[in-house]
Amino acid sequence: MKRYLMTPGPTPVPEKIALAMAAPIIHHRTKEYIDLHEKVREKLKKIFQTQNDIVIFASSGTGAMEASVSNILSENDKALVVEAGKFGERFSQLVSSFGAQAIILKKEYGDFANAQEIEDYVKKYSPKAVYMQACETSTGVFHPIDEIGKMLKEKYPEVVFVVDGITAVGCIDIKTDEWGIDILLTGSQKAFMLPPGLAMLSISEKAKKIAAQNKNKRYYFDILGELNAQTGHFTPAVTLVLGLNAAVDMMLEEGLGNVFKRHEFLAKAVKAAILAMDLELFAKRPSNSLTAVKAPQSIDSKQIIDIMNKFGVSISNGQGSMKGKIFRIAHLGYFYPPDVILTIGTLEIALKKLGIDKLGVGTKKALEIFVEY
Template sequence: MKQETRLFIPGPTPVPPVVAEAMARPLIGHRTEAFARLYARLEEKLRPVLGTQGDVVILTASGTGGMEAAVANLLSPGDPVLALVGGKFGERFAELAQAYGGAVETLNFEWGQAVDPEMVERRLREKRFKVLLATHNETSTTVLNDLRPLGELARRYEVLLAVDAVSSAGGAELRMDEWGIDVLVTASQKALMVPPGLAIVALSERALKAMTGSRSPRYYFDLLAACRSKQKYNTPYTPAVSLFAGLDRALDLIFEEGLEQVYRRHQLLARATRAAMRALGLRLMVADAWASPLVTGVWAPEGLEADRLRKEIASRYGVLLAGGQGPLKGKIFRLAHMGYVDEVDILGALGALELGLYRAGYPVKWGQGVAQAQAVLAEEGKA
């Protein structure tokens, strides 16, 4: 029998069948009234997910393309930028700002630790910056950073706050306007349950004003051009029409479940996963206080190479886990519970993990991790 691959990685994530079906329908022209109505619907549906009443533009690009658009439109060469770096994607945001000539300073945090707002404030007090770059859900370390104090600092010190929410939108609460975020970037292939190919960028009035003065070169990623086209719910260049249709259906699924219930589901699956890892005697990557509800990081047992364990689980059981990045490569594995994932999916992945650990020589008491996850899930069912 042909083995099915089951994705438990932080993107791309599983696509619901009804979303795949929506994308398989006959194409519509991207310069038609039908497409304009689709784009208008998407903006209205995305606003509550992102927590904004501002402009939301959709680019045919990856999440990194959306991040590049953010810095290309906010910065002029030489502009001072403070990048908060606590993982691979914080590093990427800083590198993008450097590529566009920003005078980038990094404020580094230990991988696996959350951003410390007090350290950020000390640096903002010492020097004036134009843009502050932050990562909401740092999937490389499985840390969820609190954006609220960063937004407060951005307003207090008159700095523009740009946030990478590529892996959090649709799975963790976002209140862009309330929290003082100026540019928020997300993408289709994470908690939004659509294949890769769409970058979504939300813009505050402060950001739009700043962009009019930016001297950085850009063409395809010109967000002001995207906003002008969106006045008629069009795009400057050919969009990925099928992905727009898939996103429309995926957002319907989110609202059918209810946004708050979606957040609770992700938090529940994270608690169950973390409880299972502890029951198996495995060490978690991050503290509970800033653990991501979307992906759990686990240190490989002593003497066991994480990537060999992952390869064993993938080849035997079709369960694909993520590895470590940068200094964490070979040291951790990551299990994502993001998007189109439920309790049974997680219990199956944990069972495969137990089998993989056993085959790798780790002492496993059968069902110990699964049972602890079941206990967490059962308690939630009583509530």
């Protein structure tokens, strides 16, 4: 059966990238690979919108999250963590795992943190660093990291600002340097359109100095060690880096501004379609990378997902306590208007089979928006 993957990671891998990864494997200590690795890291600065150094780990995105904790926090350091979903909770677990103290700014699933709240907490607790998601993948919320970043940069320049951009970098405009993001991290299987297996992060000079003095236990995810080694400290994921090179070329060829605009359009169409069908958005501040939707009352979101799956269309369930209550449609990476049209159409078929007749309603709304694409 033909698969139409509309999940928030892995996302569809373009043929061009798959072919780049089918190239013969090369050894990672050759000049050929060293040049590739350096070139990719340079190009990534454009996508990350930064002058900061970039590190690539052979790991899932969580590896970069761990690096952002173990390289910055020493035991008993205080860190402010925004917990507004499953991935915020992961930051808290990481902070605790490395012996530091997590000050938790807790938000309901679906809600976001604003700059004033962060400022209040920072003033009260004087944390060494602030950890938060740009987009909280479990809820589809996009936090106002621009305002938060600018506030921290201006008023608390000593605080390290760490942003998990796993479902944001490469599809949503994040001005790393302008907003004072000290560590911005992401993974390969999202907007970068690659299979899972790579994590990337950018690190500011300020954060590098702190990392140099920090004595917390770490070996694999040692950021400075990675930066000092020409092609990475340990064996890099050569094939995935070849794919990353192709992915970054595709993004730069389309133009970063166009990539952002495309994702804006896709998100706008999905949201408008959902609202036209009288469904409710779950996120109070929805991201352009994925849209979380409340399942209609009396329907478990798994029922919707299962019917769509029979048509080959994969969307995601909620995570944690949201399982069964929401479903999530991704539109980050290799997605274009026809993908949204087929997804909304198939969603309408599923709802109809479950007794809710909105056939054509959301699709029409999405089409109206794409007329302006």
